[in-house]
Each structure stands twice: as C-alpha cells, then as structure tokens.
Amino acid sequence: xxxxxxxxxxxxxxxxxxxxxxxxxxxxxxxxxxxxxxxxxxxxxxxxxxxxxxxxxxxxxxxxxxxxxxxxxxxxxxxxxxxxxxxxxxxxxxxxxxxxxxxxxxxxxxxxxxxxxxxxxxxxxxxxxxxxxxxxxxxxxxxxxxxxxxxxxxxxxxxxxxxxxxxxxxxxxxxxxxxxxxxxxxxxxxxxxxxxxxxxxxxxxxxxxxxxxxxxxxxxxxxxxxxxxxxxxxxxxxxxxxxxxxxxxxxxxxxxxxxxxxxxxxxxxxxxxxxxxxxxxxxxxxxxxxxxxxxxxxxxx
Amino acid sequence: xxxxxxxxxxxxxxxxxxxxxxxxxxxxxxxxxxxxxxxxxxxxxxxxxxxxxxxxxxxxxxxxxxxxxxxxxxxxxxxxxxxxxxxxxxxxxxxxxxxxxxxxxxxxxxxxxxxxxxxxxxxxxxxxxxxxxxxxxxxxxxxxxxxxxxxxxxxxxxxxxxxxxxxxxxxxxxxxxxxxxxxxxxxxxxxxxxxxxxxxxxxxxxxxxxxxxxxxxxxxxxxxxxxxxxxxxxxxxxxxxxxxxxxxxxxxxxxxxxxxxxxxxxxxxxxxxxxxxxxxxxxxxxxxxxxxxxxxxxxxxxxxxxxxxxxxxxxxxxxxxxxxxxxxxxxxxxxxxxxxxxxxxxxxxxxxxxxxxxxxxxxxxxxxxxxxxxxxxxxxxxxxxxxxxxxxxxxxx
Numbered sequence: 196x197x198x199x200x201x202x203x204x205x206x207x208x209x210x211x212x213x214x215x216x217x218x219x220x221x222x223x224x225x226x227x228x229x230x231x232x233x234x235x236x237x238x239x240x241x242x243x244x245x246x247x248x249x250x251x252x253x254x255x256x257x258x259x260x261x262x263x264x265x266x267x268x269x270x271x272x273x274x275x276x277x278x279x280x281x282x283x284x285x286x287x288x289x290x291x292x293x294x295x296x297x298x299x300x301x302x303x304x305x306x307x308x309x310x311x312x313x314x315x316x317x318x319x320x321x322x323x324x325x326x327x328x329x330x331x332x333x334x335x336x337x338x339x340x341x342x343x344x345x346x347x348x349x350x351x352x353x354x355x356x357x358x359x360x361x362x363x364x365x366x367x368x369x370x371x372x373x374x375x376x377x378x379x380x381x382x383x384x385x386x387x388x389x390x391x392x393x394x395x396x397x398x399x400x401x402x403x404x405x406x407x408x409x410x411x412x413x414x415x416x417x418x419x420x421x422x423x424x425x426x427x428x429x430x431x432x433x434x435x436x437x438x439x440x441x442x443x444x445x446x447x448x449x450x451x452x453x454x455x456x457x458x459x460x461x462x463x464x465x466x467x468x469x470x471x472x473x474x475x476x477x478x479x480x481x482x483x484x485x486x487x488x489x490x491x492x493x494x495x496x
Numbered sequence: 497x498x499x500x501x502x503x504x505x506x507x508x509x510x511x512x513x514x515x516x517x518x519x520x521x522x523x524x525x526x527x528x529x530x531x532x533x534x535x536x537x538x539x540x541x542x543x544x545x546x547x548x549x550x551x552x553x554x555x556x557x558x559x560x561x562x563x564x565x566x567x568x569x570x571x572x573x574x575x576x577x578x579x580x581x582x583x584x585x586x587x588x589x590x591x592x593x594x595x596x597x598x599x600x601x602x603x604x605x606x607x608x609x610x611x612x613x614x615x616x617x618x619x620x621x622x623x624x625x626x627x628x629x630x631x632x633x634x635x636x637x638x639x640x641x642x643x644x645x646x647x648x649x650x651x652x653x654x655x656x657x658x659x660x661x662x663x664x665x666x667x668x669x670x671x672x673x674x675x676x677x678x679x680x681x682x683x684x685x686x687x688x689x690x691x692x693x694x695x696x697x698x699x700x701x702x703x704x705x706x707x708x709x710x711x712x713x714x715x716x717x718x719x720x721x722x723x724x725x726x727x728x729x730x731x732x733x734x735x736x737x738x739x740x741x742x743x744x745x746x747x748x749x750x751x752x753x754x755x756x757x758x759x760x761x762x763x764x765x766x767x768x769x770x771x772x773x774x775x776x777x778x779x780x781x782x783x784x785x786x787x788x789x790x791x792x793x794x795x796x797x798x799x800x801x802x803x804x805x806x807x808x809x810x811x812x813x814x815x816x817x818x819x820x821x822x823x824x825x826x827x828x829x830x831x832x833x834x835x836x837x838x839x840x841x842x843x844x845x846x847x848x849x850x851x852x853x854x855x856x857x858x859x860x861x862x863x864x865x866x867x868x869x870x871x872x873x874x875x876x877x878x879x880x881x882x883x884x885x886x887x888x889x890x891x892x893x
Contacts, residue, residue, distance in 0.1 A: 211609050213630035213738070213762040214800040216809075223809055224603075226623040231613050485614035487661070487735035488757050488774040494665050 234483045243475060248468035250431070255359050256460045257419065257434040260441040262354060263456055265411050267441075267448050269391050272404055282403035289410055290316070296418050300425035320406065327402040333393040342390050349387040356380035358416075384412040504814050505537045507593045513542040513560065517716040519740045523607075523631050525558075530807030532556050537871065539591050541584070561587055581853055582861070589866045603817040605629050605810065607738040608759025627816075629809045630763075632801040633743040640749030641724035650681045650787055653726035653750065655714060656733065656741060658689030663732030663755060668694050669776035670732070672702045674783050681787070682707050686714040686722050723748040728786050734774055736760050742769065743801060751793050753786045755779070765800075768793065 206220025209227050217223055268285075271277045277285075294312075298304060334342055358377040388408035392401050423430040438460065445453040508528060512520045528538040533556075544550075544564040552560045563583055587593075604619075604626045606612040616623045645651070652674070658664040667685075674681055685695060685708060692710070699708050714722055723729065729745035731754040738759050742752050746768050754760050756771040763769070770789070772782035832847060833840040 211762055212765070213608050213628070213759070214765060216802075216805045223627040223629055223812070224624055230623060231617070234613070234617070481617060483610075483613065483617075484756075485610050485735075485758055488755065490665060490734075491775050492669065 231483075234481060236482075237478060237480050238482050240475075240478050240480060243472055245468055245472055248471060249464060250427075252464050252468055253431060253434045254419070254423070256463050257437055258357065258359060258415075259354070259456075259459060259463070260434075260437045261411060261415055262350065263441050263445060263452075264437075265408060266350070267444050268407065269404070270448065272400070273391070273394060275396075279397060279399040279403050282400070282407060286403060286406045286410065289407070293410070293414055293418050297421055300421040319409075323405055323409070324402050327398050327405065330389055330393050330405060331395070331398055331401045334390060335393075339394065342394060346387045346390045349383040349390075353380045353384040353387065353412075356383070381412065385409065388412065502815065502818065503535055503537070504811075504818070505591060505593050506531060506539070506814070507588065507591065508538065508540045510540070510542055513540060514554065515545055515548065519631065519738070522634075522740065525554075526632065526634060526803040527807055527810060528558050529556050530803045531811070532558060533804075534807055534811060536811070537591075539587070539593075541587060559591075563587075581850070582857055585854065585857055586861070586866055589863055590869050592868055602820045603627060603813050605813055607631050608762050610759040610762065611737040627809075627813045629806055629813065630801065631738050631740050631743070632803045632806045633740060633747050635747055635802070638720055638723070638744045638747035640747075645725075645727060647727070647790065648680065650678070650728065650790065651684060651726040652681060652728045652730050652753075652783070653684045653686070653723055653745070654730045654732075655686040655719060655722060656731065658685075658687050658691040658695065660691065661734055662689075663734050663774065664689065664691035664694065666732040666734075666755070666774060666776060666779065667730075668698045670730075670779045670783070671695075671708060672698060672704065673776060673780050675702070675704055675707050677780065677784070678787065681783075682709070684709045684711065684722065684726060686711040686719075688713040719744065720748060723750060726750055727790055728753060728783070730783070731755065731760075732774070732779065733757065739763060749793075751786050751790060753779070753782045 207218070209218060209221055209225065211227070211229065218225075268277070272282060297312075298309070301308075356376040357380045358374065385408075388405060392405045392408070395401050395404060419430075422433055442453065442457060445456050506528075508524050510520060510524055512518060513524060514521060524540060528540060531538050538558060540558060540560045541563060542560065544562040549562045549564050552562060554560060563580065565580055602625065604615060604621060606615050606626055606628055607630050609628055612623070612626050612628050615621070616626060654667060656662045656664075668691075671683055675683070683704075695708075695710065699705055699710070711722065723745055727750065729742070729750040729752045731739065731742055731745075731752065733739065733755060734757060736758040739754070742754060742760065742763055745752055746764055752764060752769040754769060754771060755774040757774060760769075761771060770782045770786045772778040829844050829847065832843040
C-alpha cells in the first residue's frame with residue numbers, strides 16, 4: 196500500500212498530450228481533473244423577456260389579419276356585394292395610402308426612387324389589364340369546389356412559409372437575397388389570387404380583384420417593414436387598429452371565421468410566447484474544442 | 497508463439513479499408529499487423545469494393561472479408577444491419593470470435609483526449625471505460641529527405657481533400673496573403689475535391705500560377721515524395737480528432753502549421769508545430785513564425801509514436817474488456833432505456849429483434865454446422881526442412 200502511494204506521489208505531472216507513449220505512472224483510461232474543463236454550456240442561448248416576445252408576435256398576428264381582410268374582400272366580391280367600380284376605387288385609395296406611408300417612413304426622400312416606383316407600378320398595372328382576359332377564362336372547366344380547396348391550401352402554404360421577420364426585405368434600392376421559402380410563399384399567394392379572380396364574371400372585375408390581391412401580397416410586407424423600422428409605437432397602433440377592423444368585418448361575414456380568427460390571434464399573441472419561455476429552460480447546448488470551427492468570413496462564390 | 501498472456505481472436509469491422517487510403521484504413525491495417533506479430537489472431541470485415549469481394553489475404557496473413565452488402569432501398573442502416581446479420585454471425589462463429597450476442601461495448605478507445613471528452617459527453621459512457629490510445633505513423637515509409645533543402649526558397653506543402661471540412665476556404669484566403677507578404681514562398685497543393693475550383697480561381701485572380709502548383713489527387717505511394725520537397729506543411733482543417741497527416745509530415749522532417757481544432761494540439765510537441773486559430777490573419781501570423789523557426793528544427797518521430805506501442809496498449813484494453821463480467825441480455829436492457837426518452841426504447845427494440853434473429857438463425861443454421869477455421873500460425877523463422885513445417889502445421893490444428 197505504501198509503495199503504491201509513493202509510486203503515485205513521485206510520478207510526473209499528467210499532460211494532455213498524445214505523443215511519447217503511455218505516460219509513466221498513469222493508465223490509459225486515467226481521467227484528470229481538467230477533464231471537460233473547456234466545455235461551455237448554453238453559450239448562444241438568449242434570455243427572453245415575455246413582453247418583448249409578445250410585442251414581436253404582433254407582426255405575425257398583423258399579417259394574419261391582412262390575409263383575413265383579403266379573403267373577406269374576395270368572398271364579398273365573389274358574392275357580388277362589392278361591384279367592380281367600388282373595387283377599383285378601393286385599389287386606387289390603397290395605392291395612394293401605401294405610397295404616402297412609404298414616403299413618410301423613408302426619411303431621405305429621393306425623387307429618383309419615387310419616379311422608379313411610379314414607372315414600375317404603371318408597367319405592372321398595364322400588364323395586368325392586358326392579361327385580365329386570360330385570367331377570366333383560365334379555370335372555366337374546373338369545378339368551383341376544387342378552386343376553393345386549392346385556394347385555401349395555397350393560402351395556408353403562404354402563411355406557413357411567409358417570412359415574418361422581414362429579414363429578406365432590405366431598404367428600397369439595395370440588392371436583396373431572398374430565401375427559398377419566402378419565394379415559395381409569394382408564389383402560392385399569387386396563384387391563389389389568380390384562381391379566385393378567374394371565377395369572376397366581367398373583365399373589369401377580374402382586373403380589379405387581381406390588382407387588389409397583388410398589391411397586398413407584393414407590397415404589404417414592404418410597407419409593414421418600413422413602418423416597423425420607422426417607429427415601434429406606430430407599428431403597434433397600426434396593428435391594433437388593423438386587428439379591430441378585421442375582427443369587425445369577420446364578425447359580419449361569418450361567425451365561425453370570426454371565432455377562428457380571434458382564437459388564432461389569442462394563441463399567437465399570448466399562448467405561444469408563454470410556451471416558448473417555459474420550454475426555453477430545457478435548452479441544453481454543449482460547445483467545446485471538439486466542435487467544428489466556424490469560419491469568421493463569408494464564402495463568396 | 498505460445499505467448500504468455502491470453503491470445504485473443506479479434507474481428508475488426510469497418511466500412512473503410514484497403515483499397516481505400518486514409519486515416520482509418522491505415523490505422524486498422526498497421527494495428528492489425530502489430531497485433532498479429534504479438535501473437536493474436538486478427539480478421540478484418542469490410543464491404544466489397546467493386547469487383548473485390550469475398551475473402552482475401554493481405555500481408556502477414558491478415559484475413560479480410562469483403563462482404564457484399566445487399567443494397568437496400570433507402571440506404572438505411574437498420575435494415576442493412578439485419579440483412580447482413582446472418583453473414584456477420586457466420587463469420588463470428590467460423591473464426592471463433594468469442595461473443596454471445598451483439599454485446600454493447602465494455603470499453604472504448606479514443607485517439608485523443610479531446611476525442612475522449614467528446615465521446616464521454618455524447619454517449620454518456622463512464623470516463624473510466626474510455627481508453628486513450630493514439631494513432632501512429634509508419635516511420636519506415638515516411639523518412640526525411642537525405643539532403644536538407646536549401647532555404648533560399650521556402651516551399652509550403654498542402655495535401656488534403658479539398659472539401660469544406662478540411663478548411664479549403666481558409667486556404668483560399670491565406671495563400672494570396674502569404675504570397676504577398678513573403679516573396680520567397682512557394683506553395684504545392686495536392687489533393688482534389690469540390691473546392692478545387694475555388695483554389696484555381698484564386699490562382700487566376702492573384703496571378704499566382706508560378707507560385708502555387710496544383711498537383712491534383714496524389715496517390716498514396718507518392719505522398720512521401722511530395723512531402724519531402726517542402727519545408728513547411730500547412731493543415732487548415734476545421735475539425736480533427738487526431739490528424740495523421742500532420743504526423744506523416746513531421747515524420748518527413750517538415751515543420752507543421754495547423755489550426756488549433758479538436759485533438760490537433762495534443763499530437764506534436766511545441767517545437768514541431770505552430771498552432772493558429774482558424775482565421776486567416778492568425779494563420780498568416782503562424783506561417784510567419786514557422787518561417788522564422790525553420791533553420792533550427794530537428795524532428796525525432798521515432799521516439800514519439802510507434803505502431804508497436806499502440807498495439808501493446810490496445811492489447812491491454814482487450815484484456816480489460818475480456819475480464820469485465822459478461823451480462824445477460826435481460827440485465828442489459830434496462831441500461832439501454834436510460835439512453836434517452838425515445839432513443840432508449842428504440843435501442844431496446846433493436847436489441848430484442850437482434851436476439852430473436854439470432855435465435856432464428858441458431859435454429860436454421862446451427863452453430864455445429866458451421867465449419868470453424870483452424871488456427872493457422874504463420875511461422876516467421878526460417879525452417880530447416882519440410883518435416884518441420886508439417887509438424888508445426890499439425891500442432892496448430
């Protein structure tokens with residue numbers, strides 16, 4: 196026993212090296228006190244605050260309300276409650292409101308950018324007007340049920356894959372790099388609009404509803420992003436106003452949709468943030484020298 | 497050949513073996529050769545490579561089973577495991593490898609201390625059961641060049657697969673910077689891969705055609721001749737458990753510059769390697785330090801690593817594994833349940849299916865029916881007459 200202890204006492208210090216064979220006095224399965232010393236736990240985990248998460252979730256419920264408004268406009272148009280002239284007036288007023296929001300929120304007002312937008316919008320509108328007859332007869336041979344089902348599925352896909360963080364929207368004029376899912380969601384919404392528009396009786400109807408839908412789906416994310424960047428308070432006021440308007444319109448449209456929308460908004464704004472914070476405690480990340488190193492620069496192909 | 501200590505019958509199972517060349521392949525090959533010299537019986541099992549299928553014998557009487565895995569639809573491991581189970585069982589019984597059913601491991605071997613930490617963390621196995629036995633290098637094959645290279649022009653050698661994992665992107669950033677700062681430096685880049693295109697583009701962009709030589713894929717037999725034409729070996733990999741390439745370079749007398757990842761800091765002493773963070777600026781700094789250190793290096797690889805030492809240490813682990821108690825399947829099942837909420841139950845299910853499959857195979861193809869391979873001991877000494885050879889062979893049976 197004494198010889199064992201003295202053998203242990205006068206052995207050289209253990210070093211964390213692989214060369215030189217087995218270290219004298221130590222077995223190969225010897226585990227030093229410095230074992231797992233360089234392990235780092237939960238290094239990248241962000242501590243979340245309930246109120247901040249709830250405010251962030253407002254973007255999602257706001258977009259949900261926008262889509263609900265579009266759907267209610269579609270159903271009113273399809274049941275011919277709104278006629279084509281009213282719809283055109285709605286389109287023009289939306290366009291003007293959107294433009295003014297954009298001008299108010301982007302501080303350096305540049306005439307070049309403004310004229311570029313006007314030019315693009317003009318091309319867009321004239322293109323739509325020319326193509327309206329094609330859309331009108333697109334789905335004549337398909338039954339209505341298939342159209343509603345397909346449109347509903349596409350809208351769901353659009354909502355799921357939509358980029359709510361606004362990370363793919365860069366300030367107007369800069370080169371942006373959209374992700375695949377945001378492209379898919381945009382395409383799904385456009386196809387849904389085309390399908391619904393093709394069910395309408397007259398050419399002007401088709402043109403007006405297409406203009407309305409595409410205006411919202413293409414430009415609403417940009418407007419919302421600009422408002423959010425400009426002032427958080429304006430963003431919150433806008434979102435609440437939008438939610439109130441949407442809920443009141445839904446109430447008049449169909450009770451079931453109203454209840455569904457209300458439940459969804461409550462779920463997104465209150466239940467999900469609380470749930471996220473609850474399960475955040477179970478997060479367990481381990482990092483250490485054994486991990487693959489991350490490159491600190493971007494690889495430009 | 498009647499050694500003291502127990503003689504083991506070892507089966508090495510690996511996806512990677514000759515004719516492929518790499519770290520795992522050379523480890524298994526050299527370790528098997530040394531274990532054979534120590535008197536154990538070693539058999540290697542791997543998958544068939546093209547037309548190379550069946551049983552082959554390589555140097556030293558090492559028997560290799562090239563098993564044709566039946567191709568499966570989705571390349572799933574689970575069904576492949578079950579389909580090859582009969583073959584594995586037959587091989588195990590034929591070669592008299594002593595194992596009851598697919599035992600879960602008693603001991604584990606890791607090639608570096610960092611790798612041991614990672615293994616213990618991820619698998620939950622007790623650290624006392626994990627042994628650290630490093631790789632080694634064939635010092636007979638990788639010898640330094642007979643005459644020292646002149647130091648007017650410094651040659652930096654890079655030999656690696658040009659993939660993301662091996663830091664090819666870091667090379668793209670580092671090479672132009674080093675060429676700009678040190679006019680006397682020349683690069684030799686060997687190896688092929690998806691990132692080769694990026695390196696060629698870099699060469700074009702900075703007009704380094706006369707300073708960066710791209711060799712393409714280098715066959716294993718010519719690696720040494722490429723290495724001895726350089727002064728410094730550059731390794732930029734982003735993750736490594738051990739990195740034998742560094743050992744081969746040091747064995748050929750080169751000074752190594754490498755990224756400080758995984759087990760690399762443990763491999764060589766400080767006078768033979770310069771470490772850097774995996775960032776271009778730090779690597780350029782390390783190359784500068786290496787160039788300054790160059791006149792005074794003197795590598796002594798023979799004292800640091802040898803396959804015989806690795807084989808002896810592995811033998812100790814095998815002895816320890818055989819000593820630990822053999823537990824019944826029923827006793828082991830509760831241990832699997834602790835692996836995780838879903839994973840534990842899945843492992844139990846797999847083990848039960850394996851056991852049932854084993855019983856079925858026992859019924860269909862009983863152990864007694866499978867012919868066992870006689871222990872043929874290779875004789876290394878020169879024999880006087882044919883009679884001696886016959887006598888020794890009959891003793892071996």
